[in-house]
Amino acid sequence: MKRWFYSLGVLQVFGALLIVILVMSASNLVIHRNSISDIYEKMVDHNNLSVKYMIQTFDDHFRAINNLIYTIHSLPYDNLIDNDGSIDMSRVYALQQQVESLMSSHDVVEDVIVFYDNVPVAITSTGTSSLEHLFEQKYRHPHYDAHYWLKFLRSKHDMKVFPAEDFTVLTGSTQEYRTKKLLVVTDSNRMALSNKNVVVLVDVDKLLRQVNRASLIPGSSLVVMDQNRQVLLGTGANWDLVEVINTFKGSVKDETSVTREDYEYHVYQSDFNGFIYIDRVPYQFQNLDSVTKANRSIILTSIASAILLSLLLSVYLHRPVRSILRLLGGGNSKGNDFRKIYSGIVKLQTENQEFRNQQQFLENELRRVVFLRAIEEAPYSEELWRELEKFKQDFLPHRYFVMGALLLERSSPVREMLPAETQSAILQRELRNARPDAIVVHVRGLRFLTLFPVREPGERPKLLRQVREAVSAMEQGVLDGWRIRGCVGKLRNAEFEQFPEAYEEVRESMYNRPVNVEEAVLDAAEPADQRGMHLPLDQLEKLSNCLLGGKMEEAGAIIRDIMRRNAGNHVGLRQMEHVARTLFYHMFRLAEASGMDGEALADLERRIHRTLEKDGDFDLTEEMLVEAAACIGAKVRVAKPDKLNPAFISQYIELHYMEDLYLDHMAEVFNTTPKYFSSYFKKTFGVTFVDYLSKVRLAHARELLRNTTLTVAEVGERVGYLNASTFATTFKKYYGISPSDFRKQELGA
Incomplete structure (x- = not known):
């Protein structure tokens, strides 16, 4: 009986081991087939959405460049030549300032070049030069030299984007050459809007950083071609584009696809400029076949080995069979053998959980991408409609919705910076305590959008109160050390077509939000009380003089006064x-003219931009400007010019035009003789020093006559004329009209 029982126990152990083997093999097979395949399919869907988002980003940048060219053509100054045939440097300076201001809002633009057919001066964002100097010294290329551009731009041509090429660029105050990949965009002269010729240089590396290539599947790439199928740039390694186009049999049209060897090629065409985008995606994960075969081999080997081991181990493992069963059910085990089995099971469970987490991440990222496309695209494509329908129950479960926005700021030092996904999850969790169906979507940086489905029209006041209470609780609880600013938009019908308008409403509300308002969450439906910017010219001039004179405390007080008055x-x-930005670039020009180190200036500029665009913190911005003033002021004081510098000369005149600037004084400032300084000035600026100084003074006088109530004598004294008669005579000489008549004419207009 005992022997029979013993044999039965051995059979039970053997059978249990076989069951365990089958369960583990089946689990591995299911994980292999479902998890890897599903992840790949999800990644392909996500890649397609990411590509379309990238194409939209490319279109936005090309549209912005087109608008930049149009805006420059719309500027005045179609003629830079005075009646006496000389170049009016005041117009050149004014045009250069406006070009610099326009370019400052375009991150991907390397430089903008404006020139006229009859004027040997090329105007850029950093100053003036000749076209020959620009393309033979600053932007070198073996083919695209100054002769090529003059010939091309003077011929009849449409707006054209040249393929990305490596240029040797002269950068920094150290005058070092570096290789940069640039796109050159030229305007059209078939229907010229002005006498200007405009050339825009685009930094390809910055452009590619803007399109977020990190969201693409590893191994995929995107090629951009113009309407004539000329390759402009690509995001990955080179591939045989000619063979790919031949594979399409000449029919390279929008929304077409083809599979060739190990890749799929998808073609998209821009609705804005007709550019063609070809996306290459790996047909499957690299080494997927080898991974599959290896996994199958492991499974088969494990089964065979386990059966063999079961025959040997079942003799003495029948006693701990209950322990094994308890282990599979979550019990504890003893002995090294069982500890290894337990570790294997735990590892399998952990890997399975990682696969599920990855699938959940892809699902959330897909939902986020669909939402971001829905708020920016109208009308929607058929593909986007299909994706929106999948998430309609999540986004629009009720008859109405309200969109809002949230911005996080550090109100005090925090122990650690949380990832955007974690912050988004915290915001959504806390808001759902008040509104169970609230949705939070991360946009960029510390900016988030919120979506609140609403059942009845009268719920909006209650919703606004609940959001304010939830935000206040977060600032005092889970997000202690952070300040939350936000707004809540109008009540809208539950239709996806309402998303772009709702997003524009809350976006404008956040941009127009007063910086000193105490309420954390504003009602976007209520207009903001704004009284206009405070930026007096005399304060800017005083700021420059303080920096040149080393009065750092007074310069900081001017900055704080201007910021706090606003x-x-x-x-x-x-x-x-x-x-x-105006305060910073006013100081920035002073630093450039003094020859301050280019890397230090660039670092200051990056920090200011990061503070303005990412943090949006008024107090931090003010302190950054004061810090920049101290840094620039310290450098300007020690940067005494030891030789003539056109930029420093023009800057010095601009800052001291109201003083008694005679030739002897200027020669002393620039360590030269009056005769040499006069000759150098006429040769460099094309006019005499007296004429240039008069035009600068009179330009400021016109602004004072137009915008202030000062008397004519007071205006003349303000701009440097101690004698009212001399001021009136000089004004009439240059403008053909007396100051009094000019003011009457302006007020009458």
């Missing part, structure tokens, strides 16, 4: 950004 005027974030 805050007192309920100026919005967008207007405050303009004020901060």
